[in-house]
Amino acid sequence: MRAILGRLAICAAAAVVLALLPFTLSGLNQVLAARVALYFIAILGLNIVTGYTGQISIGHGAFMAIGGYTTAIMSADHHTNLIATLPLSFAIAFGCGVVVGLPASRLSGVYLALATLALAVSIPQLTLKFSHFTGARNGISVDGTVGYLWLYGVSWACAAILFVVAWLVLRGRTGRAFRAVRDSEVAAASSGVSLVLYKTLAFGISAAFAGVAGSLFVLATNGYAQPDEFSIFLSLYILIGAAVAGLGSLWGVMGGAAFVALLPNISQSAPLIRSIPVGGQDIAAGLVVVLVMLLLPTGLAGLLQRMALAASALRRRSGIPTAERG
């Protein structure tokens, strides 16, 4: 109980900081902070399917594309309120996730990774096929413009809501089933956990998160959706973010999101990375992933956990009663 209260306190403190933060940021940094929020949502979603259910997906950029185009098309062609397009993106991406998740539940490991890779490559190309609908290479723009503070507020509000949703899903019976599937499919099935149901559900929820992230991604790109934005690299960066964050825990996600969102801007200013003539950003990302995998195989979340363990060990040794004993 104490542990839950502690976590709630951390969440409340984070909420206060996030609510006050925009007033100290310039417009430009408000947009950057909004990008952190949207990657936070995407990585959170990927974590549900990959970290908690053990199904590797390299295709989450495709679900972001579905969400992003939902927002752009609804706003451009039907003048739907931008906020109203967000739940729609959630629903449509959920549907697509379930459709993909059903056959994917028969695949596992590297085969599933390849199937989702195919998804990431093919979905953005589909937009070229239906040019009257999506604007093909010329893209499609939402109706109206998006303010920086609005973008920040909406992005972090979505992030907060979806964080609570993820927490509620993962803490109870469903989360236990997800983890059982991850740890041993045979054991899970023999304990009465339906593999097809839970794998598909995990895919659906995860895709829905990515869909909302995709909508916010388009809004943060001046409301402009275009196939090149949703390249395979977007999927890879989300996976990188999840690896940096640490799979199977919700607490490192913020670090992974900040890494992915801020890297393009940092790499264009940092003197060392900038001096690399071509692809400095990708090289930096690759190096960080290698270092994280070597030094922190469980990501930032693992680091936090280890620090908490070390702190309690220290307290025990110095004779201060720990929370559990006191």
Added chain:
Amino acid sequence: MRWKFGFLAFAAGVALIATVTSATGAQKLDPGVTAKTIHIGGTFPFSGPAALYSAIPLAERAYFLYVNAHGGVNGRKIQFTYYDDGYDPSKTVPLTQKLVEQDKVFADYGSLGTAPVLATRAYLNAKKVPQVLVATGDSYWGTDYKKYPWTIGWQPDYPGEAKIYAQFINSKIPQAKIGILYQNDAYGQNYLNAFKSGLGASGQSKIVSAQSYDVTAPSVQQQVVALKVAGANTFVLFSTPAATIQALVIATKIGWHPTEFVNNVSATETFMALATKAGGNVEGAITAGYVLDPNSAAETSKPGAVLGKHILDLYDGGKSIFDTNDMYGLASAWTMVQALKNAGNPPTRAGLMQALLSLNLKGNPWLYPGFTEKTSATDHFPVEQLVLARYHSGGPAGIGSFDPFGRVFNNTH
């Protein structure tokens, strides 16, 4: 006493006038302008699928450094900041916001690619930041000026180019049986429609087949074979580099030797050399160009080519081969410097747009000799002339060249 009061009143009046004039004299400088510098910036692909175009911003930077070494623009040095957006609009947007809000550039200059420019156009216009001489050949930059007055392009637009091929075929190849390969999107269709309208009603009957391909298609073999089977003797390509190279190679391999027309963006020496290497016979392929070809025997000793190589040697170190992308960068940067010189002293953003809309420039050393850059309040297309050029493989430095021939075409809007 009385005259003393009068004197005081007079003095006060003079002082007042002096303050007012000095207040107007010390006017506020536009962002990015100081007494010594003008800061401009742009986004370009240094990585990703279009990274080959990174030669363009490097040549532009070389020219600005050269101008700075020779006194700058009205005594101000040009500072040019460029960022790598990898041709991805979702990266272009935050980098452009960074240029405007953090680096506080005076203008967004030369940014490359249709989608990246479309993604940032509304933002820059809302902020009233000039988005000038963008490096893309779509027509929007010249036609949408009422809605986006702060945006202007530079190079000839794609439809204008297509019409020139049509005019040439109508007048010089009367017995043409035309086969067209075009990319199935707005880019290819813009070309195709302008080409058809350029041919006119009678000319259109010469088209024996028009085949489209999807940009994702792994091969265009089927389409090329269909064009040969239809009996075409004139092959017109409105495609992007990868498909162009493939189509030219396939044509040779199936024993089809038509007269080939290759659109400008796919017709650089580099792409033609790749096609030759893969077994394609591209000798004599025709394109329409507007910048000097430094590898063409007729142009390699032109003052522009010589000066260009000198500047690139000094400030874009160590390149052994120059191609039309280098010349493109120099020519565009030259135009920018001319516009900055006429943008007022100190230059203002409004002044820059005014200067770009009243261009009447002759003698850009890196455009085809004799080409002019002209704009007006209603004509927002700076370069509107093109000349046809024929490909000859194996010029100096082992690289082929596009050698211009025939008259200059005016593509006025």
